[in-house]
Amino acid sequence: MYVKNRMTKNPVCIDVNSKISEVVDIMNDRELHRIPVVSGKKLVGLVTESMISKQGATKATSLSIYELNYLLSKTSVDAIMIRDVITIHEDRFLEDAALVMFKHDIGCLPVVNDANEVVGILTSNDVLSAFLDILGYRESGSRVCVEVKDELGTIGDVSDIFKRNNCNITHLGVYSQHNGYSDLIIRINTFQTDALEKDLNASGYRVLSITKNPN
Numbered sequence: 106m107y108v109k110n111r112m113t114k115n116p117v118c119i120d121v122n123s124k125i126s127e128v129v130d131i132m133n134d135r136e137l138h139r140i141p142v143v144s145g146k147k148l149v150g151l152v153t154e155s156m157i158s159k160q161g162a163t164k165a166t167s168l169s170i171y172e173l174n175y176l177l178s179k180t181s182v183d184a185i186m187i188r189d190v191i192t193i194h195e196d197r198f199l200e201d202a203a204l205v206m207f208k209h210d211i212g213c214l215p216v217v218n219d220a221n222e223v224v225g226i227l228t229s230n231d232v233l234s235a236f237l238d239i240l241g242y243r244e245s246g247s248r249v250c251v252e253v254k255d256e257l258g259t260i261g262d263v264s265d266i267f268k269r270n271n272c273n274i275t276h277l278g279v280y281s282q283h284n285g286y287s288d289l290i291i292r293i294n295t296f297q298t299d300a301l302e303k304d305l306n307a308s309g310y311r312v313l314s315i316t317k318n319p320n
Contacts, residue, residue: 109195111235112216112225118143126178141215146222150186192217241276241292245320249291250313270301
């Protein structure tokens with residue numbers, strides 16, 4: 106799965122010469138918390154809600170509300186924006202973006218193309234949504250969690266058991282316990298799991314849980 110498959114395409118951007126008051130209006134109207142700053146089509150910065158709040162708080166002690174609003178209407182966004190923006194290319198894997206977000210403790214990444222033009226924006230919510238889709242959480246069916254040994258051919262063997270019980274595997278996740286065992290998180294599109302559970306147990310696999318998701 107690539108970043109371009111999960112990002113918000115054609116995000117709202119602002120010109121580097123825009124005034125802070127304009128940015129505030131856009132954020133309020135569109136319910137945005139962060140906006141990429143561009144010069145032409147090139148990414149040059151990022152402005153966030155918290156930056157604007159800090160700017161207002163810094164001036165608030167010495168200025169009246171009218172003076173503060175006037176100042177924000179005259180100050181360009183380039184005075185407060187982040188210039189060294191962490192980005193991700195649209196053709197990178199989604200897990201690459203997740204790692205960048207995790208390492209830098211940030212909630213969004215502007216997505217760029219080869220010309221460093223903004224083509225999208227990826228947020229932590231986009232990554233979480235993809236995680237739910239990978240595991241099929243929002244789809245109707247059953248979630249079967251099976252403990253298996255980390256051995257060659259194990260997933261194939263388990264898959265054969267599902268097949269002979271007419272259970273179609275729609276999603277599969279593997280969580281390593283780092284002790285020679287892993288949990289297989291398997292989503293199937295049926296609620297009939299009694300025979301499957303008996304077969305798995307009889308074949309030497311430990312069924313940790315089975316939950317039904319009607320959705």
